[in-house]
């Protein structure tokens with residue numbers, strides 16, 4: 001049974017999952033904590049109480065008012081929030097997102113107010129301790145979980161601040177952001193933002209102040225994109241399950257062999273296989289490789305996009321439903337704009353300076369294959385295969401699909417659907433959902449004006465409470481959805 005479903009159907013102990021329980025007398029109290037000795041260093045950093053079971057039952061055990069954050073979510077999260085709301089739980093906002101009928105009205109202003117507002121600081125003496133028998137060790141035993149990822153960053157608030165400061169001190173960002181092997185100099189802020197160790201506003205303000213030029217522009221626009229996609233999921237929870245464009249909804253057919261070889265990193269396309277192995281091994285890969293994997297999976301292998309999106313979400317250490325599923329739709333032509341943008345996995349090898357190192361790191365079988373054949377190992381002359389001792393078809397697989405044939409197939413299918421997809425984009429609801437990042441591209445804040453109108457809101461409160469179960473999820477790499485491995 002998938003872990004989430006298990007958590008959902010287990011009633012006696014109480015469930016932390018992604019909701020926060022806070023016993024507070026006013027809105028600015030922070031999440032409460034159990035005995036921190038039983039937790040990892042990361043959890044000691046910001047103490048939390050863990051519960052297990054159905055969250056609706058959990059809140060019944062708490063006295064006083066209960067506040068939780070209102071993050072963008074889908075699937076089970078929507079149902080959970082509705083039930084908690086009915087139980088009287090208060091949902092706290094303060095993240096700049098719009099929760100009104102027409103969220104586009106005043107969106108940029110709301111985001112600017114948020115980003116330039118005064119970050120919330122907390123009074124740790126307000127924290128009270130709740131009893132709970134649930135510890136990380138208990139959950140590991142209960143679900144027979146063992147960490148299976150290496151090089152996972154340390155979780156927690158202190159580690160988040162260090163990462164932010166180190167990045168700002170010596171960024172190697174602009175110009176390197178697409179290099180697949182690059183481990184240093186990138187922001188690597190994803191998991192900290194996702195799990196609430198750092199608020200987007202804090203990161204934004206710090207980087208505005210400490211960076212300049214293209215590094216500053218690139219990273220701060222990405223923080224805008226994050227908010228943009230949070231709003232998208234808040235507006236329509238369907239992003240996680242349904243292609244935005246109805247004309248592109250039923251594309252893809254499940255094929256066991258393709259699926260198995262894709263998720264094992266055995267497709268015969270070195271860049272794809274290296275990226276899959278990096279993702280599974282570390283929980284991270286860069287934007288370009290995420291996009292290439294999505295495009296390869298759903299366009300060239302013609303597998304249903306949701307299966308791949310769930311799989312990537314499962315493995316990402318910064319898995320964020322608002323970004324992952326919208327990006328998957330966007331990169332797999334399910335939106336209807338950029339219909340024919342399909343990544344060429346061979347070209348990705350030729351384009352990137354560090355591609356050969358990256359491939360050799362993750363696919364030891366190709367270590368001795370000369371660099372010029374790494375984009376298409378199956379084209380290596382037999383004499384060279386024998387000489388370097390890498391036999392394609394034995395040491396490394398032949399391509400799972402032939403690129404040109406697969407590309408023609410998907411293009412034909414898209415051409416057949418193009419007229420309907422364009423028509424669907426004329427519908428108000430589809431058009432609004434499909435306008436992916438136009439707003440953030442247009443965004444040009446008036447920084448001086450904004451600095452004069454700083455406001456206080458609850459972002460740290462919000463993000464701290466997200467910290468609950470997830471810090472240790474990301475520290476220990478506990479599988480969230482077990483059946484997509």
Ligand SMILES: Cc1cc2nc3c(=O)[nH]c(=O)nc-3n(C[C@H](O)[C@H](O)[C@H](O)COP(=O)(O)OP(=O)(O)OC[C@H]3O[C@@H](n4cnc5c(N)ncnc54)[C@H](O)[C@@H]3O)c2cc1C
Pocket residue numbers: 186187188189190191193194219222223225226227229285286287288290291294312313316318319320321323324325327328331
């Ligand atoms: C198919 C696919 C799935 C993705 N899934 C996720 C996900 O689950 N979680 C996630 O945080 N990012 C996701 N991204 C976006 C991006 O790839 C990662 O944010 C980035 O690679 C993480 O590296 P970093 O922490 O060094 O962030 P940086 O590249 O330094 O960016 C800093 C922060 O900006 C935000 N950001 C960056 N790129 C984007 C983007 N395109 N859209 C929205 N916000 C962005 C993130 O919060 C990120 O942590 C996905 C991209 C693709 C193509």
